[in-house]
Amino acid sequence: MAIKEYAQGQAFNGVQGRTYDVSEPSWPSPNRAKEGAPNVLFIVLDDTGYGHLGCYGSPIATPNIDALAADGLLYTNMHTTALCSPSRTCFITGRNHHSNGMACITEGATGFPGSNGIIPFENGFISEILLAQGYNTYAIGKWHLTPAEQTSAAGPYDRWPLGRGFERYYGFLGGDTHQYYPELVRDNSQTEQEKSPEEGYHLTVDLVEKAKGMIADAKQVAPNKPFFMYFCTGAQHAPHHVPAEWADKYKGKFDGGWDVYRRETFARQKKLGVIPEHAELSRHDPDVQDWDALSDDERRLYARMMEVFAGFLEHTDHYIGELVQFLKDIGEYDNTLIMLVSDNGSSPEGGPTGSVNENKFFNNVPDDLAQNLAAIEDIGGPKYFNHFPWGWTHAGNTPFRRWKRETYRGGVSDPFLISWPKGIKAKGGIRTQFAHGIDMVPTVLDCLGIEPPTTIRGVTQSPIQGVSLKSSFEDAEAEALHKTQYFEMFGTRALYHDGWRAVCPWPGPSFTEAEHAFGDGIDKDMLNTLDAEAWELYDLTKDPTETTDVADKEKARLISMIGMWYAEAGKYNVLPIDSRTTERLATERPQIAEGRKRYVYYPGTQTVPSSASPRLLNTAHSVSVHVTIPEDGAEGAMFTIGGNDGGFCIYMKDGKLVYGYNYVADERYKFVSDSDVPAGDHVLSIEFEPTGKADIAKGKGTPATLKLLVDGEEVGNGEMPKTIPIQFGLAAGITIGSDNGSPVMLEDEYRPPFAFTGTIHKALVDVTGEPLEDKEEMIKAYLAAAMARQ
Structure with a gap:
């Protein structure tokens, strides 16, 4: 006899007699997902540029990521915010980063509605939505979404992963971590790694093992219960850590330098159809050294730094492949909706010469060539916190200009692919529709047939600001539904609208060409000057790499788009514009405990x-x-x-x-x-x-x-x-x-x-x-x- 049930919150529909023999039981229904509901897996890479993955023309081997693209769809027009935490709030809420209070990383919050580092509960996470739909929910790896001052054991814990709809968590709460000695958290408390680097420990390997374990734990009990997993590697963020045998695969492959990398990657991108045939390669950046003018020692060092990065990325790809293979082995791959994305363009935080300690950058300490050369044999191992020079950053963002933290396309145009064998008939297709990180959540909800909830745990929800990409799944020519998108990061601004892009760089198109330094403040007079003189305009249908500024020829259009940027800024809490860097990091913020001596x-x-x-x-x-x-x-x-x-x-x-x-x-x-x-x-x-x-x-x-x-x-x-x-x-x-x-x-x-x-x-x-x-x-x-x- 079938067990009788009734929906939770509804009236009991059994019979309550005076004794058991004249009564009929009925049970509140468990929270079950719809029959056949797909698993959902977000894979978020860190600091991975448009030109880093093999399927985007890179010389670096990423066969497992490439296979996902071949089994699904590769999007060539995805955009992020130019920085990690802000982009991640977009991926997980479907709202813009300023709407989420995340103008900067949480450590750079300044106390304004768009920049307090506190994601409001009215902006629900996809984890909270799917938990209520009967999903298991897991977060793995980098988090960086909790206000920094709330990450101690004193809490509060309501903005840790378990407070935002995840049932289980294993990873690190900050922006980056040592790959051999990470600062690990399991659920709501710190934990230590289970073996040493000498015993083979590496964070990526650990994260994949924990991810597989979480999925297996539940599937062996409830095979039909779907999961949502938010899987975020520490890779490719510094420190670039990987066992030497992975880096050694690339010995000699970057000896030609960053301009050779750019030219060859650009040619492959055209061959793959990732960029249109008429596109031009953006200029050699004025901040990047001429490879041929470098000393032999510099070329040897910088080539090795890139070999380590390439090995790090191939290592990451290998273990992503292990996670995907695990899904195949347990019969879950075909009905898993996978979205893989990077949070911003490649990072320039190694400066012009690279570094064996990224913390020098954050302390204004110049790097030393002799020290870096002395470390060359150990780069990639536990001893150093290394980062390559920004010549490789520029190369990693081929074919675009600039890099992370800036709103030219090199900072905000990122790899993005979707795989769902059971739900997407098209295989190996390229999709060119404009997309932004805020589009991931509404796409998932559309695929699952779920309406955005009006409340979550009693909190009225704000409207989701992204749009679904589902219409492009089976139709490469589907209309791009995302028409307008603002960008702002550290005072650099941009606006996309219907195939055009206006950009206002700060402190200039490059550091070499700027009258001010990166991190200098923009005051009201300077802002007026910038709005009058500094905006550039690009027709992306003809010039996707932003090589030809047509601001003088299209003044009316540019003026309209500047006004549109301010309208978007007002709508999404972007103001005040704040170009400061280290000053923002030093801002005093409310603490759980009062200051003491x-x-x-x-x-x-x-x-x-x-x-x-x-x-x-x-x-x-x-x-x-x-x-x-x-x-x-x-x-x-x-x-x-x-x-x-x-x-x-x-x-x-x-x-x-x-x-x-x-x-x-x-x-x-x-x-x-x-x-x-x-x-x-x-x-x-x-x-x-x-x-x-x-x-x-x-x-x-x-x-x-x-x-x-x-x-x-x-x-x-x-x-x-x-x-x-x-x-x-x-x-x-x-x-x-x-x-x-x-x-x-x-x-x-x-x-x-x-x-x-x-x-x-x-x-x-x-x-x-x-x-x-x-x-x-x-x-x-x-x-x-x-x-x-x-």
Whole structure:
């Protein structure tokens, strides 16, 4: 006999008699998806340019991604926002990035409706929609959608993945991470990787294994229950990390340089039909060096950096292939709607010369050719946080101009493909309709026959702003439904409208041609000047690569499009225009806890992210750790902030107290106590006292005197001629009792996690600038700081 059911929220339709024998049961219906509903898989690549994938003409081998395109549709006119978090909000909500409060990355929020870093609940995620439709929902890999100051263990957790409709999560919350030593989160708490790099660990491999496991966990119980998976690699973002054998496949293949790459890729793009035959290759960018004018050492270094990137991408493709093969093996591939996309164009954050530490870029520290050459054999391994030079960035965005962060097409035109064997009859087709990241959600809903909900968990929903691409699936000539789209990022602006594109670059068409520097602010007078003089206009039907500015010939059209840009800006909360960079990163934002001068930390707790940590740069501070040293001594890290890209660690080694400081991997300072620390109960401290002014523009934080103290008595000191000026590390956080992840100091000093073998009671960070003179005073300070937080 079939079980009787009734819809949840409806009246009981069974019979309730006085006794069981005269009653008939009925059950609230489980939340089931429609019979035959497809799985949905979003694969989001990071910093992957238009000219990076094989199916877009690249020389880099991406056979598994190419196979998806051959089994589905390749879109040649997809657009994003030019930056990661803003684009990702578009992919997952169907609304524009300013509508989502994400004008910039969350760390660059400025406190205006379009730039507060807080995605409103009225902009529902596709995960929330599909969860209510009976789907399992999984997020894997990069997140970067939670306000940075809300990523600590104090929460709140309502904007973490599990708070936005995902049932399970495994990945990293920030913008990038070390591929061999990632900062991992499982669901709502931090976790550690399950093996070391020496044992074969790499983040991409781990993410694919976890993705397969999540799918299998549910499918073995409920084979007919569909899933939505948001799978986001850390690749191809820096650090470009891959085992050497993958990079070595490309030895010698980039010795011709970036202009050869561009010309050859451009020719393949025409042959593949990815760009029209009449298109012209955009100019050699004035900011990019002439390959032939470089020294032999520079060419050797830069070619190797690109070999590593290419190996990294092929490695990523291989493991995406493993995920797709898994879907085939369990019989789910044919009915899985797959969308693969990149979040922006290729990244210029390696600067003109590339870097073995991307954190130099964020600290204004210039790169050093000699240092980079010395690292050449280890680039791609765990030791460095490497990024290629922007000549390869320019090449990776072939055939377009410029790159990530800017609104020429090189920054915003990205790879995009759709595969769904059961739902799309056309195979291997190219689609040229204009599309934007906000179109992904409405396309999925259209394919699934789901109307956008009017409410989610009691919150009235805003209208979805994208359009469905489904009409183009079987008709290559279908009308492009997305007619108008604004762009804005760091003050660079653009507008697409019906085949035309207006662009207002900032600080100029290139840095070389600009009168201002990237990051300079646009004030009201400058904005008026830009609107009067700086807008360019391109007819994309004739000039898809933006090579010929027709602003002078089409003044009326341009004026109309500038006005249209402002209309869109008003509609979607784009204003105020803000071209600042590092200043935005330094903006004060609301914190969960009020600011204080003393912070107490405990062993056995999660890493405290930098966004919720005291600021210890360019200011006097002390760190004290209350420990018990056993009779046979102790060693290990007691207090750590940062990693191999910058930070410091207080540790015990060979019986002595040690302070190790990593200045963006350029220099490391080490201070060791004059004598051994005896067994027993002690407070071990360091005091950092600035001795001069910072020169932040030149990448130098304050010089400082460093003192080591045991129970308030000085046991060592030294001078640091320069320190980190802006941020310790790209994923810096405070860890008590170990140096997890990539180590602050070199591996000949210690190897992670270098857990402390004595007992840590608590640690105190003091930013009052006042010295703590004895052990008793330190203990009192601990208690006072702890009580103040009750």
